[in-house]
Amino acid sequence: MGATMLRSCARLIRRGIALPGQPQSPRPLPCCYTTPRFYSPEVIRDYAMPNATWSKNLQDLYNRYMEGSQSGAWERIPSYNATVHHIKGVPPSRTRENRLFTRNLDQDGVGFEYSMFYNKAERRMVCLFQPGPYLEGPPGFTHGGCIATIIDSTTGAGAVYLCGSVMTANLTINYKNPIPLGHVVIIDSKVERVEGRKVYTSCQIRSHDDAVLHTEASALFIKLGP
Numbered sequence: 665m666g667a668t669m670l671r672s673c674a675r676l677i678r679r680g681i682a683l684p685g686q687p688q689s690p691r692p693l694p695c696c697y698t699t700p701r702f703y704s705p706e707v708i709r710d711y712a713m714p715n716a717t718w719s720k721n722l723q724d725l726y727n728r729y730m731e732g733s734q735s736g737a738w739e740r741i742p743s744y745n746a747t748v749h750h751i752k753g754v755p756p757s758r759t760r761e762n763r764l765f766t767r768n769l770d771q772d773g774v775g776f777e778y779s780m781f782y783n784k785a786e787r788r789m790v791c792l793f794q795p796g797p798y799l800e801g802p803p804g805f806t807h808g809g810c811i812a813t814i815i816d817s818t819t820g821a822g823a824v825y826l827c828g829s830v831m832t833a834n835l836t837i838n839y840k841n842p843i844p845l846g847h848v849v850i851i852d853s854k855v856e857r858v859e860g861r862k863v864y865t866s867c868q869i870r871s872h873d874d875a876v877l878h879t880e881a882s883a884l885f886i887k888l889g890p
């Protein structure tokens with residue numbers, strides 16, 4: 665067993681996760697359940713910023729969209745680990761134990777690593793996504809449920825930015841080519857039309873170099889009352 669593998673196993677054991685053939689050890693409560701200061705405003709972190717686990721491809725794409733944001737075409741969307749932090753006026757204490765599904769791991773790079781950019785004129789929300797090793801489905805590839813999650817989050821954020829609060833009513837996905845873990849893909853979503861309370865969106869996932877079409881999807885969101 666290599667040193668890297670040993671370190672990974674030790675980390676899993678420390679986190680209370682059983683290895684194959686080992687009994688599950690009791691896992692301590694995460695600090696978010698016990699440490700109120702985690703939620704105080706001064707430690708709320710924007711997870712959509714680059715970190716050491718970002719590959720060069722992800723960093724390059726991020727830089728390109730940041731350049732686009734200087735011209736005003738694109739707006740970088742901050743991302744926090746609790747939905748409540750996105751909503752002004754809701755006291756965090758009401759939902760202290762809740763975490764956004766896509767930001768629920770304490771370790772960078774192992775789960776959903778992503779950053780979103782919004783283009784208001786084109787009604788587009790783009791997500792630069794690097795799936796980590798804990799998102800495995802088929803060996804070495806991203807789980808289809810994780811792909812559905814990041815599509816829902818991207819198209820949903822686009823609908824929210826255009827229309828305010830929405831809920832997903834329907835999500836239809838065609839998986840065309842698997843997404844290797846660690847590979848950077850671009851989730852490009854668009855609000856196609858709005859009919860009354862219904863917000864129709866479309867979405868494609870392509871490889872970072874545009875060479876591979878991984879996924880196509882459409883989603884219907886329903887606008888909620890105030």
Ligand SMILES: CCCCCCCCCCCC(=O)SCCNC(=O)CCNC(=O)[C@H](O)C(C)(C)COP(=O)(O)OP(=O)(O)OC[C@H]1O[C@@H](n2cnc3c(N)ncnc32)[C@H](O)[C@@H]1OP(=O)(O)O
Pocket residue numbers: 747750816817820821824825830831832833834860861862884886
């Ligand atoms: C910034 C980042 C922050 C962070 C933001 C991150 C974004 C995250 C996005 C994640 C979003 C989620 O995961 S949401 C979680 C998953 N979704 C859910 O749990 C939703 C469960 N379903 C519901 O709560 C409800 O069914 C609703 C809200 C969707 C709709 O109920 P309602 O409000 O009573 O509306 P209702 O009258 O039934 O329907 C309104 C109209 O929509 C049509 N309609 C309703 N459902 C459907 C449907 N599945 N397919 C076709 N059409 C439908 C109806 O025919 C009607 O048309 P007409 O008669 O008017 O023509």
